[in-house]
Each structure stands twice: as structure tokens, then as C-alpha cells.
Amino acid sequence: xxxxxxxxxxxxxxxxxxxxxxTFGYGLECEAFLDVSRLGGVVTKSISRKPRDGNxxxxxxxxxxxxxxSIGLANVGVDVFLQSKLPLLRERGATTIVNIAASSIEExxxxxxxxxxxxxxxxxxxxxxxxxxxxxxxxxxxxCPSVAQITRELRRRTEKMLAIKLTPNVTSIGEFARACEAExxxxxxxxxxxxxxxxxxxxxxxxxxxxxxGYSGPAIKPIALAKVYEARKAVxxxxxxxxxxxxxxxxxxxxxxxxxxxxxxxxxxxxxAAGVKIAAGIEGYLAEQKMDSxxxxxxxxxxxxxxxxxxxxxx
Amino acid sequence: MFQxxxxxxxxRQVADNVHTLAFASERIARATRPGQFLNIKPNSSLxxxxxxxxxxxxxxxxxxxxxxxxxxxxSAIFASKRPGDPLDVLGxxxxxxxxxxxxxxxxxxxxxxxxxPMPVLGAALAALGKRVINIHGARTAGMIANDGRLIDPRFxxxxxxxxxxxxVVGALGQYLEQEGAADLRVFACGPNRMLSxxxxxxxxxxxxxEVSLECQMACGIGICQGCPVEMGTGDRKYTLVCTHGxxxxxxxxxxxxxPSVH
Numbered sequence: 238x239x240x241x242x243x244x245x246x247x248x249x250x251x252x253x254x255x256x257x258x259x260t261f262g263y264g265l266e267c268e269a270f271l272d273v274s275r276l277g278g279v280v281t282k283s284i285s286r287k288p289r290d291g292n293x294x295x296x297x298x299x300x301x302x303x304x305x306x307s308i309g310l311a312n313v314g315v316d317v318f319l320q321s322k323l324p325l326l327r328e329r330g331a332t333t334i335v336n337i338a339a340s341s342i343e344e345x346x347x348x349x350x351x352x353x354x355x356x357x358x359x360x361x362x363x364x365x366x367x368x369x370x371x372x373x374x375x376x377x378x379x380x381c382p383s384v385a386q387i388t389r390e391l392r393r394r395t396e397k398m399l400a401i402k403l404t405p406n407v408t409s410i411g412e413f414a415r416a417c418e419a420e421x422x423x424x425x426x427x428x429x430x431x432x433x434x435x436x437x438x439x440x441x442x443x444x445x446x447x448x449x450x451g452y453s454g455p456a457i458k459p460i461a462l463a464k465v466y467e468a469r470k471a472v473x474x475x476x477x478x479x480x481x482x483x484x485x486x487x488x489x490x491x492x493x494x495x496x497x498x499x500x501x502x503x504x505x506x507x508x509x510a511a512g513v514k515i516a517a518g519i520e521g522y523l524a525e526q527k528m529d530s531x532x533x534x535x536x537x538x539x540x541x542x543x544x545x546x547x548x549x550x551x552x
Numbered sequence: 553m554f555q556x557x558x559x560x561x562x563x564r565q566v567a568d569n570v571h572t573l574a575f576a577s578e579r580i581a582r583a584t585r586p587g588q589f590l591n592i593k594p595n596s597s598l599x600x601x602x603x604x605x606x607x608x609x610x611x612x613x614x615x616x617x618x619x620x621x622x623x624x625x626x627s628a629i630f631a632s633k634r635p636g637d638p639l640d641v642l643g644x645x646x647x648x649x650x651x652x653x654x655x656x657x658x659x660x661x662x663x664x665x666x667x668x669p670m671p672v673l674g675a676a677l678a679a680l681g682k683r684v685i686n687i688h689g690a691r692t693a694g695m696i697a698n699d700g701r702l703i704d705p706r707f708x709x710x711x712x713x714x715x716x717x718x719x720v721v722g723a724l725g726q727y728l729e730q731e732g733a734a735d736l737r738v739f740a741c742g743p744n745r746m747l748s749x750x751x752x753x754x755x756x757x758x759x760x761x762e763v764s765l766e767c768q769m770a771c772g773i774g775i776c777q778g779c780p781v782e783m784g785t786g787d788r789k790y791t792l793v794c795t796h797g798x799x800x801x802x803x804x805x806x807x808x809x810x811p812s813v814h
Contacts, residue, residue, distance in 0.1 A: 295768065
């Protein structure tokens with residue numbers, strides 16, 4: 238049996254497939270469809286200090302092979318999360334990464350410190366890149382000194398795995414990844430959603446209430462892969478690859494390009510068990526390729542030759 | 553709830569732009585309660601990407617049926633299905649109608665494919681010994697989806713080509729004039745503007761109204777948070793139509809917060 242384990246800092250993920258923040262609730266909604274302990278990990282919905290209502294409807298719209306969302310970080314707040322969600326995730330054997338969103342550096346620190354006191358938190362992913370809220374979110378994530386400062390302040394406060402989730406809506410994601418690495422982040426998650434838009438031509442109204450929103454799904458995969466590739470060249474810390482992963486093959490592409498872990502997001506809206514199916518598919522691929530470990534995939538991209546016609550899709 | 557690849561039994565057109573699709577699933581047939589819905593993938597392609605949410609229209613043994621208009625890419629694909637084709641179905645989802653309790657008469661008011669949840673609800677109400685009346689409206693007689701099995705049906709058409717000339721609110725008014733409004737509850741499903749007019753009518757008369765909402769969803773199970781409706785009561789600003797609804801006491805929601813699907 239090939240090894241599918243990946244270790245980042247002091248967390249060993251049993252396989253490289255995690256659920257992306259905001260696409261799997263608090264990890265407890267889908268128990269009819271899967272055992273969450275079979276996932277590499279569960280990244281929670283973004284948790285803020287106080288509960289957030291989220292944005293008004295319409296929050297979602299389908300686009301060609303993708304979707305727009307503008308949820309606006311609706312969440313129960315850290316108190317309710319720690320009281321009523323985290324203990325259940327722990328009971329079910331999930332490797333839980335708490336995603337934190339905030340509108341100030343103090344709020345990020347406060348939420349993290351509250352989580353530090355709890356059992357069952359394996360690590361953190363910091364959302365500095367939500368495109369759908371005015372306070373916090375993108376105005377941190379597109380300002381490199383802010384990302385660096387948030388990373389620095391949180392690193393001082395935890396020995397647990399700390400990943401920073403980056404936005405692709407910047408000129409150079411590599412620069413942001415380097416800032417995170419320099420301030421002690423254990424990993425960078427690449428990428429959050431792209432800013433996108435769709436219009437109803439009959440009414441000439443935007444299809445979502447905030448006019449623009451976060452664009453996700455299989456349509457963004459090639460752009461996300463290019464962002465992971467750029468980050469890979471910029472830093473040596475692990476990268477968590479995210480963006481339109483629908484299948485094991487998609488996940489393997491991200492790992493070949495340089496991701497150590499991947500997150501599955503939009504796919505869960507169609508198949509809540511997609512994460513465990515993709516993990517099984519990766520294991521099957523490793524066996525088929527006679528590889529001993531999934532780690533051998535990471536960054537194994539062969540750029541020594543021109544792509545073959547078959548690889549270019551002309552088979 | 554289950555995710556199941558089922559086999560299509562029948563696909564047909566039952567009125568102008570009104571179609572039904574039936575499939576076999578013992579588990580879904582047994583588990584579905586009145587007012588629950590299914591989230592169905594049009595095909596295995598990445599475009600269209602998302603599932604489509606449909607109320608369960610009829611259950612007969614293991615046979616489960618949905619009813620729909622062709623309004624876009626997904627519904628056009630459903631209409632092209634043939635018996636024997638596979639279908640990826642997730643469900644049953646949502647909180648059922650709150651139809652139990654002490655009252656004598658249930659009036660089931662529907663507009664267009666808002667008729668979807670009424671046969672299953674009507675059967676459950678009849679089993680409880682309630683008197684059941686259906687008031688079903690559409691623009692014209694040709695758009696009325698009447699398979700002859702609705703319990704005590706009254707029809708309303710905008711052009712008067714069948715039944716009451718006018719909308720279902722007018723038809724309900726006429727019914728109440730004749731039969732009175734005592735010991736009665738109204739259950740309704742249809743376009744938002746119909747539900748809004750009906751809500752005004754029922755509120756003014758102190759008649760209990762439960763509405764079944766339609767909205768665009770992605771997951772249908774509460775993980776995407778994409779289908780909020782604003783609440784007028786309680787301590788939460790929004791609830792999710794997929795997991796808290798789709799069936800609400802009209803007085804609890806702010807219907808105007810919800811974009812119309814059509």
C-alpha cells in the first residue's frame with residue numbers, strides 16, 4: 238500500500254485531501270454521506286469573533302462550469318463554534334483546521350487565542366482573502382505588509398500549524414507567499430476565489446446581490462494551477478492547492494505542480510463525499526504508478542521537454 | 553437523505569411547458585415527507601455544474617415524480633431524458649410542511665408548477681382525516697397541470713379559459729365566501745408575487761398560511777449557505793431555505809428578500 242500521509246509542522250494528514258473553507262459547513266452537515274475521519278482534514282467555515290449574518294440574497298449564481306458566491310462569511314461565531322461544533326468534530330475523529338476571518342489584526346489574534354485553549358484544533362488557516370466583505374477580507378489580502386503583519390502576530394501566538402489563505406486577485410501571489418514564509422507561516426493555501434461577475438441580460442441586473450463575487454469551480458482550475466506554480470517557485474514552505482478540483486486527476490495535477498495538500502470545495506456542493514472519493518482515487522493512482530508515497534508527487538512536474546500532443550489534449 | 557443513481561421510468565409533457573419526470577427509488581419514496589425536495593444533477597457534465605432543486609410531486613410505491621417548467625439549460629436536459637436513463641438524485645431534503653395539528657380543512661393553493669408539493673401533502677392530510685381542497689391557477693387552461701387526481705380541485709386562469717377568471721387569491725376569496733374561513737389552514741406554493749398577494753390576503757383575515765419557497769440553491773444540504781431568506785421573527789437575520797425551509801409560516805419570513813426564480 239502506498240503511503241498517503243503528509244506532515245506539515247506537527248500535523249500528520251492521513252491523506253492529502255481536505256475540504257475547503259466555506260464549502261463543508263462545520264464538517265457535521267454531511268454525515269449521511271461520509272465519515273469525516275476519512276478525509277485528510279476538515280477546514281471549517283471561516284470563524285469570526287462574533288456571529289455574522291452574511292450577505293443578502295442572491296448569494297450564488299451558476300456560470301459555465303463554475304459558480305459565483307457572495308456568502309459574506311456567515312458563521313456562528315467562535316463561541317458557538319467552540320461550544321457546539323468543535324467537540325463533535327473531535328468526537329468523529331476529524332483532523333480539524335480552523336479557518337479564521339476577522340476585520341482587524343486584534344480580532345484574528347483573539348479568535349486564535351480562544352481556539353488555542355481547546356482540544357481538537359490541529360491547526361489554523363487564516364482567511365485574509367475573502368472577496369465578499371468590506372471590512373477585513375481582501376483589503377488585508379491584497380496588501381502585502383498587512384498579510385505579513387497578521388502572519389507575524391499569529392505566529393507568536395501558536396505552535397500549531399499556521400497556513401495563510403491567499404487571494405489570487407493580486408499581481409504577484411509569489412510576493413505574498415514569500416511574506417508569509419518570512420514571517421513563519423507553515424504553509425500557504427493557494428487560492429481563494431477569483432473576483433467574478435455575471436449579469437442577467439433580460440433585467441440587466443447582476444446575478445448576485447453584491448454585483449461581484451467569488452468565482453470557483455472547474456472553470457478556474459487552470460488559473461489556480463498557474464498560481465500554485467508561481468507560489469511554488471517563490472517559496473519552499475508547503476502549498477495547499479485549491480481551485481476547481483473535481484476529481485483525483487485534478488488533485489494530482491495540483492500536487493505535481495507543487496501542492497503538498499489540496500482542498501476540494503465547489504465539488505462538495507454536487508457530491509458531499511467528493512473528498513473521500515478523490516482521496517481514494519489518489520491512492521489508486523499511486524498504486525497504478527507503482528509509487529511508494531504521495532510525497533513523491535509533490536512538485537514532480539517535468540518541464541524538461543515540450544509537452545506532448547497527448548498531454549496537450551489532442552489524443 | 554441519500555445520494556442515489558436512480559433509473560428514469562417516464563418523462564413526459566403534461567401541459568404547456570409543464571413536464572414530469574418519474575424515477576424508481578424505494579429509499580427516496582419511503583423517506584420523503586410532504587413538502588420535501590430533491591437536488592438532482594442534470595447530467596454528469598461540468599456544465600451545467602450544479603444540481604437543481606425540485607419538490608417531490610408524487611409518490612406511488614417506489615415511483616417518485618417531479619414536475620417542472622423548462623426555464624433553462626438544466627430543465628431542458630431533464631426534458632430530454634428517456635426511460636432507462638440514469639439520474640443522480642440527492643434527497644429527500646428540507647423540513648416537511650408543518651401540517652399536523654387541530655384543524656378541519658386544508659386549502660392547498662398553487663400557481664403553475666407550484667403544484668409540485670400538493671399531491672403528496674394532500675394525501676398526507678387526507679390520511680389525517682382533514683378535509684382537503686386544491687386551488688390551482690395558471691395563465692391559461694393549457695398550462696393547468698391536472699392529472700385528474702388532485703383532491704377536490706378548483707381552478708383559476710387569468711383568461712378564464714378554465715374555472716375562476718382571475719388569480720388563485722381571487723379563487724380563494726370566492727371559496728371562503730361560500731364555505732367560510734373557520735378552522736382552516738392554507739398551504740401554498742408558487743411564484744413569489746402570488747405568495748406575497750396570498751400572504752396579504754390571509755394575514756388580513758387571520759388565516760394561517762404556510763408557504764413552500766422556491767429559490768436557487770447549490771448544495772441543498774446547508775454547506776454552501778447560498779439560499780438565505782430573511783426572517784421577520786426570531787433572533788436570526790437569515791435562515792437557509794434548504795435546511796430550515798423550504799416550508800415556512802408566512803409571518804416568519806420577509807418574502808421580498810427572496811429573488812424570484814422566474
